[in-house]
Every structure is written in structure tokens, then in C-alpha cells.
Amino acid sequence: MKGSSRLAFTVWSWSSLLLVAGHAADFTALGTFASPNRLSEAAAVSADGQTVVGRSMTENGFSAFRWTSSEGIQPLGSLMENGASEANSVSADGSLIVGQSDSSISGGIEAFQWSQGTGLSGLGALPDGQVELSRAFGVSGDGGTIVGGSNTSAFRWTEAEGLVDLGDVPGGGTGTTATAVSFDGGAIVGFGRSAESGLFNEAFHWTTEGGFTLLGFLDSEGDTKDSAALAANRDGSVVVGRSSLFEGFSLVSSEAFRWTEAQGMQGLGHLSEAQSISTAQAVSGNGERIVGESQTAEGRQAFLWTEEAGMRSLSDALRDEFGLADGTLEGWTLESATGISDDGFTVVGFGRNPQGHREAFLALLTPHPGDADADGDVDLADFNLLKANFGSSQPRFTQGEVTGDGQVDLNDFGLLKNNFGFSSEAVAVPEPASLALAVCGLFLLALRARTRRLS
Ligand SMILES: [Ca+2]
Ligand SMILES: [Ca+2]
Numbered sequence: 001m002k003g004s005s006r007l008a009f010t011v012w013s014w015s016s017l018l019l020v021a022g023h024a025a026d027f028t029a030l031g032t033f034a035s036p037n038r039l040s041e042a043a044a045v046s047a048d049g050q051t052v053v054g055r056s057m058t059e060n061g062f063s064a065f066r067w068t069s070s071e072g073i074q075p076l077g078s079l080m081e082n083g084a085s086e087a088n089s090v091s092a093d094g095s096l097i098v099g100q101s102d103s104s105i106s107g108g109i110e111a112f113q114w115s116q117g118t119g120l121s122g123l124g125a126l127p128d129g130q131v132e133l134s135r136a137f138g139v140s141g142d143g144g145t146i147v148g149g150s151n152t153s154a155f156r157w158t159e160a161e162g163l164v165d166l167g168d169v170p171g172g173g174t175g176t177t178a179t180a181v182s183f184d185g186g187a188i189v190g191f192g193r194s195a196e197s198g199l200f201n202e203a204f205h206w207t208t209e210g211g212f213t214l215l216g217f218l219d220s221e222g223d224t225k226d227s228a229a230l231a232a233n234r235d236g237s238v239v240v241g242r243s244s245l246f247e248g249f250s251l252v253s254s255e256a257f258r259w260t261e262a263q264g265m266q267g268l269g270h271l272s273e274a275q276s277i278s279t280a281q282a283v284s285g286n287g288e289r290i291v292g293e294s295q296t297a298e299g300r301q302a303f304l305w306t307e308e309a310g311m312r313s314l315s316d317a318l319r320d321e322f323g324l325a326d327g328t329l330e331g332w333t334l335e336s337a338t339g340i341s342d343d344g345f346t347v348v349g350f351g352r353n354p355q356g357h358r359e360a361f362l363a364l365l366t367p368h369p370g371d372a373d374a375d376g377d378v379d380l381a382d383f384n385l386l387k388a389n390f391g392s393s394q395p396r397f398t399q400g401e402v403t404g405d406g407q408v409d410l411n412d413f414g415l416l417k418n419n420f421g422f423s424s425e426a427v428a429v430p431e432p433a434s435l436a437l438a439v440c441g442l443f444l445l446a447l448r449a450r451t452r453r454l455s
Contacts, residue, residue, distance in 0.1 A: 029360075035058050040358070046090045046092055050069070054086075062086050066114075076119075076120060078101045083102030107132045126150040134151075140183055179230050183236075187206065188236075196214075200226035205236070221245075256270075258283075268280060278294035289306055291314065293336040302335060302337035315329050332361075368422055368424065372412075378419045385400045386402070390413075
């Protein structure tokens with residue numbers, strides 16, 4: 001045990017434990033820039049959940065923004081004086097941000113990368129006879145690969161090679177866009193004109209070794225089908241997006257999908273079957289939590305999807321499953337969830353705020369305070385997990401780390417103790433206080449033994 005922990009132990013008391021705050025689900029409005037039309041939209045969150053990027057209205061049109069809890073919402077500027085810009089994606093640690101900006105290149109819009117040290121820099125565009133424009137939609141977690149679209153082609157950008165044309169999907173016509181890329185840059189997803197989609201698009205998965213794989217469509221009926229891959233998980237094995245049916249050029253229905261090589265394309269449903277419009281926009285690192293938006297009678301709404309619980313509205317999930325305090329979302333309509341952290345605990349998007357303006361938000365979907373193994377109750381199993389990892393660093397909200405700071409220490413123990421006996425089941429748990437007391441006694445003995453052993 002470290003000296004500081006031993007000190008904490010000696011001054012530790014029952015009363016100090018009562019001061020440990022709970023870290024249940026949380027909701028943060030990210031603000032907007034000052035302009036006559038206050039408006040902000042989050043587009044993505046870094047894998048570590050700490051940096052949010054998107055766009056917010058200014059008097060010069062949209063400006064790309066970067067948000068962190070310490071600095072708040074900050075403009076990234078533009079490649080042109082008084083020009084507009086938008087941020088679309090961010091690397092795992094938040095250090096590299098990509099998007100597009102007004103520019104002096106012939107097409108007037110240019111993909112950019114931004115880092116704290118160098119600010120905005122343009123990526124150029126693929127050569128074309130007439131106009132040259134580019135947009136960056138994704139950046140790999142490691143920051144080494146940027147993907148997007150330039151003129152009618154998907155591109156991949158690396159420091160060594162610059163912009164490289166991914167080419168057209170096999171058998172299709174001209175017109176391809178890359179939307180996202182795996183952590184190491186090895187897998188890229190997007191959509192392009194295929195033999196089957198004709199003038200519309202078909203989702204693709206591309207790897208450095210295998211080239212293009214077309215992902216198909218959810219519905220084989222109907223003449224006019226369109227699908228798009230919009231995001232991929234950490235290793236690129238789980239792809240999400242939407243698959244749509246058209247009549248002529250009118251959209252009939254659209255459904256969020258999840259694709260894996262083994263299972264193919266799987267429909268995720270809709271919040272309202274009557275409306276039949278949904279889109280998946282982001283997926284957690286392990287591919288298990290998916291977020292997006294779905295049309296309802298009340299307008300579009302952000303959704304959360306998991307295998308166990310299916311699709312439900314993000315606001316319902318926050319309140320009913322993750323214990324967000326009643327009234328927190330009073331006056332809000334969460335319209336779209338656009339990003340999710342690698343661990344699946346941080347979701348970003350935008351909605352209508354109580355003043356009626358669209359505003360970016362960040363929501364924490366953490367387990368109930370003290371529920372170390374995230375199984376819906378706080379019991380001896382959680383205590384044992386915490387005890388086994390006491391004194392270690394762990395990913396937030398796993399392995400007994402319940403406060404969200406990455407350290408398993410007395411604060412975690414206090415939070416667990418204060419919530420001991422909680423159960424998400426409606427059945428009352430008898431005598432939680434006495435059980436908690438017994439557990440605390442065991443913990444003290446364990447700590448003493450440990451202190452003696454290590455000193
Ligand atoms: Ca538990
Ligand atoms: Ca902790």
C-alpha cells in the first residue's frame with residue numbers, strides 16, 4: 001500500500017465516507033458560441049470520452065468546435081479569414097481533430113486537420129479536371145490516418161503518403177465516400193455506387209489487405225436500395241449505418257444496421273414502427289453499444305441500442321436504466337446521438353434545449369454507483385471485485401473502479417458502501433445497512449492485513 005493510502009486509512013472515518021458523491025448517469029449541455037441563432041451540434045467524442053467536437057453557429061456561419069470539461073466550447077477557426085468550418089471526428093486521446101473548412105482551393109471547401117500545437121492545416125484535394133474540394137469525416141484512434149471524400153472519390157490520408165484515392169467500389173460507377181476508420185487505420189468504411197445500388201449507394205468495408213467488401217442491404221425487396229456505413233468499432237470488425245428503400249427518389253423507409261463478417265447486416269429496428277426511419281451513427285469499442293437517431297411522432301429522437309435491450313430512446317435509458325436524476329432532462333428533447341466513447345460510457349449528440357435552441361450534449365451512461373460488475377445490483381460480488389483490485393489503476397467503471405477516476409481506492413469503497421444493497425429489481429433487499437456494516441468490517445480487516453504485510 002502506498003504511503004498516501006495509509007494516511008487516508010488512518011484518517012478514514014464513517015463520516016468521511018458519507019461525503020463521497022455518487023457518479024450515476026450525468027448530463028451536460030455543452031453550450032454554443034454567441035450569435036443571433038444560438039446553435040451547436042456535437043459530431044463525435046474521443047475514445048477516452050474527454051474531448052467532444054462538432055459545429056456551432058457564429059456570425060460567419062458554422063465554426064468547428066472542440067469541447068473539454070476544463071476549457072468548455074472553443075472555436076477551431078477556419079482556413080480562410082472569416083470562413084466557416086465544421087469538425088467531424090477526433091482521435092482517441094483528443095489531440096487530432098478533422099473536418100472541413102472554407103478554403104482558397106478551387107472547390108472552396110477543404111479537409112483539415114487540427115492539433116493544439118499547429119492549429120488548422122489543409123489536406124488539399126485529389127486532382128480533378130474542374131473543381132477540387134475535400135471533406136474529412138474520420139480519423140483513426142491513433143491519429144495516423146484520416147479518411148473522407150474528395151470530388152467523387154473516397155480518400156485516405158497519411159503523413160507519409162498524403163491523399164490517396166481509394167478508387168471505386170468493384171463493378172460500380174463513380175462516386176465513393178469514406179466515413180470512418182478503425183483505431184490503427186487498417187479498416188475503412190463508407191459508401192459508394194455499386195452495381196446493385198445504381199445511382200444510389202451501397203455500404204462498404206475496406207482493408208489494406210482485402211480491398212473493398214460490399215455490405216449489402218437489409219431489405220432485398222424494392223427496386224431502389226441505398227445503404228451507408230457511417231461508423232466502425234475499434235478494430236473495424238463491427239460496422240454501423242443505415243439501409244434505406246426508395247420509390248423513385250422518395251425515401252420510403254430507413255433502418256439502422258449493425259454488420260459483422262459472421263452475421264452480415266442486422267436491422268436494429270425503429271423507435272416508432274409507424275415512422276420507420278432510423279440511422280446508427282456510432283458504436284463503442286467492443287461493438288456492443290450503438291447510438292443514433294430514429295424518427296417518432298414527436299420528431300427525431302436519439303437512441304441507444306444493445307443486444308440485450310434492443311433500441312430505446314436515449315432519454316428513457318438515461319432515466320430508467322442509468323438512474324439519471326428526475327428532472328435533469330426537463331424541457332430537453334434529445335434528437336440525435338452522434339458519438340460514443342470506446343468504453344461506451346460517454347455518449348454525445350444534440351437536442352432541443354429548454355430555450356428551444358439546438359445544443360450539443362454529453363451524457364454519461366455509467367452503472368449505478370457502486371455497481372462494480374455492472375450487473376444491476378450492489379452486493380458482495382462488487383465488494384470482492386473492488387477488494388481484489390484495491391490500490392490499482394483500472395479503466396474507469398471497471399474492475400472495482402466505481403468513481404470514474406481510474407484509481408481503485410477508499411473513495412470507491414465509500415461509494416460502494418453507501419450504495420450497498422441497491423438492486424435494480426423491484427424486490428426490496430432486506431437489511432442492507434447491517435449487511436453493509438458487516439462488509440465494511442471485513443474490508444477494514446483486509447486493509448489492516450495488507451498494510452502490515454507491505455510495511
Ligand atoms: Ca453488481
Ligand atoms: Ca476510483
